Amino acid sequence: MTWILFLLCLAIAGRELYLAFDRRRPAPELTRLRLHLEDVRRELDRFRSAQRERNDRLASAQDDHAGALSEADARIRSLIAQINDRMLPEVNTRLTRQRETIDRLTTEVTGLRDHLVRRMDHAAAVSLGADPADTVTGALGGRAGDLDPADDLRHAYELFTGRYGMRIELTAPAAHTMRYYLSGRSPRGLERDFIDLLHRLRTPCEDQDLDSAEVLLNALLRTEQAAAQIGPLLLARTPTALLCGVLPLAELRKTETTPLVAAPATAATRLSRLPHPRFHNATP
Structure with missing residues (x-):
């Protein structure tokens, strides 16, 4: 009887150990979920890596673009300075000459008009009996x-x-x-x-003008x-x-x-x- 009880206890203890070990084993769904999560994590890592590389390329391109803009701006400023140094004085000189020419022509036209007016006035006076002008x-x-x-x-x-x-x-x-x-x-x-x-x-005399x-x-x-x-x-x-x-x-x-x-x-x-x-x- 004692042996039977002993064997029964051993059987019960063995079952308990089996049940405990079976509870610690992961279920198949959990394993698949873990595998899927691992795949997602690896995909996220690859995406982050690709994004970092893309961001690095964009940053480099922006730096190159900024450098090109700075160089182009410097060239434009240099060209403007050269134009100001070389062309503006010539343009100003030409404008000054044109203004002087316009002023001179305006003066000559005014003088010619005044001359014609005087001639017409004198011609009218001569027609009335005045002496002709010398x-x-x-x-x-x-x-x-x-x-x-x-x-x-x-x-x-x-x-x-x-x-x-x-x-x-x-x-x-x-x-x-x-x-x-x-x-x-x-x-x-x-x-x-x-x-x-x-x-x-x-x-010459002192009283002469x-x-x-x-x-x-x-x-x-x-x-x-x-x-x-x-x-x-x-x-x-x-x-x-x-x-x-x-x-x-x-x-x-x-x-x-x-x-x-x-x-x-x-x-x-x-x-x-x-x-x-x-x-x-x-x-x-």
């Missing part, structure tokens, strides 16, 4: 080849013509000179006044070569001399004086052949 020519030239005389010489010339009662009606460039058309005085009256001027220049003539002579002296003509009066400046003379009116009717003004040396040669009353050497 007009003489003048010219001013600098060194040979210069078209526009110096400002101080032009100012002195215009001051002198105004001093002798002449109005500048029109100016026009011709043969390396600036040609003037002057009204208000007859050629005969100018011839008489200019011969008297040469006499006063030869024998020679300011405008001296201003013109000094302006000529400040040039290397120049010439000026007002009706019969001709002035020539060469590197060695300053000569003044009054040409005969008969010569003015036959000969164009503008070429003499354009060639001061030729003008000086012509003046040196004039008789004493019509000639004066104003060389200092």
Whole structure:
């Protein structure tokens, strides 16, 4: 009986051990779930790795793009600086010249309109019995080849013509000179006044009014070569001399004086052949 009880106890204990061991073994579904979770974890790892590589490539591409943008921006700034340094001064110079040209044309058109108005007014007066206006020519030239005389010489010339009662009606460039058309005085009256001027220049007195003539002579002296003509009066400046003379009116009717003004040396040669009353050497 004792052995039977002992064997029964052993059987019971063995069953308990089996049952306990069976409870510790994982079920098949749990094993499959674990395997699936392992696959998911490995897939997530691969995805994370791929994402990290993609992010690294994107970051590198962004860095390259930023570098390319910086380089392009630097090139653009360099080109803009070169354009500013090279082209802007030239553009500004051209714009300045264009503005000066427009201003000069505006002044010339205004002067031409005023001249036409004066001519029409005088023509209307002549039609009512007034005397016709006298007009003489003048010219001013600098060194040979210069078209526009110096400002101080032009100012002195215009001051002198105004001093002798002449109005500048029109100016026009011709043969390396600036040609003037002057009204208000007859050629005969100018011839008489200019011969008297040469006499006063030869024998100066304190009470003589020679300011405008001296201003013109000094302006000529400040040039290397120049010439000026007002009706019969001709002035020539060469590197060695300053000569003044009054040409005969008969010569003015036959000969164009503008070429003499354009060639001061030729003008000086012509003046040196004039008789004493019509000639004066104003060389200092």
